Amino acid sequence: MLYVGDRVDLDPLRDGGTGSHSEQEEQPSSLPYRYESGTLNTCGIAGLGAGLKYILQEGMERIRAHEQSLLEQLSAGLSRIDGVTLYVPDDLVKRVSVVSFNLERQEPGEAGIILDQAFDIKVRTGLHCAPAAHKILGIERIARQGNV
Numbered sequence: 001m002l003y004v005g006d007r008v009d010l011d012p013l014r015d016g017g018t019g020s021h022s023e024q025e026e027q028p029s030s031l032p033y034r035y036e037s038g039t040l041n042t043c044g045i046a047g048l049g050a051g052l053k054y055i056l057q058e059g060m061e062r063i064r065a066h067e068q069s070l071l072e073q074l075s076a077g078l079s080r081i082d083g084v085t086l087y088v089p090d091d092l093v094k095r096v097s098v099v100s101f102n103l104e105r106q107e108p109g110e111a112g113i114i115l116d117q118a119f120d121i122k123v124r125t126g127l128h129c130a131p132a133a134h135k136i137l138g139i140e141r142i143a144r145q146g147n148v
Contacts, residue, residue, distance in 0.1 A: 004031065012037060067097040074099055087137055102139065 004010060014037040015027040028034055055063065072092065078084050083104035089095055103111050108125045115121040127134060134140040 002035070004035070010035070014038065068092060068095075071095055071097055071099065087139070 012027055012035055016025070016037055020028065020033050020036070027037065075086060075088055078086055078099070078101055085102045085104065087100040087102075102108065106114075112123045112125040115123050127140075131140060
């Protein structure tokens with residue numbers, strides 16, 4: 001959400017395609033229509049609303065507990081596989097619902113494709129726009145190949 005006060009005059013990022021003044025070729029000057037070019041992302045708005053409703057219905061604590069349970073199961077299972085290196089904090093409270101790992105005998109990009117196509121498990125391989133994190137872990141060379 002963006003709030004624009006009366007004393008602020010921002011230039012629109014885009015012009016045209018308003019739904020409120022379709023007969024005009026120019027962007028309307030009145031607010032909020034001046035900043036509403038194109039069609040609203042109604043699917044995104046509906047999805048955001050549904051997501052917020054779910055969070056309010058379930059509660060953050062319950063959602064976090066479920067994430068922690070899944071995280072514990074995944075981490076425990078991966079740690080039992082020879083050749084898997086996990087990059088996660090030991091303290092479960094410090095963990096987020098992302099698990100970074102490498103497979104010793106598998107090219108990272110190929111592992112990602114296999115997990116996706118054979119098991120419908122979605123992963124992200126690569127540097128993740130966080131080269132400093134990979135450097136701290138000492139895995140920047142592996143990450144350049146597409147770590148899982």
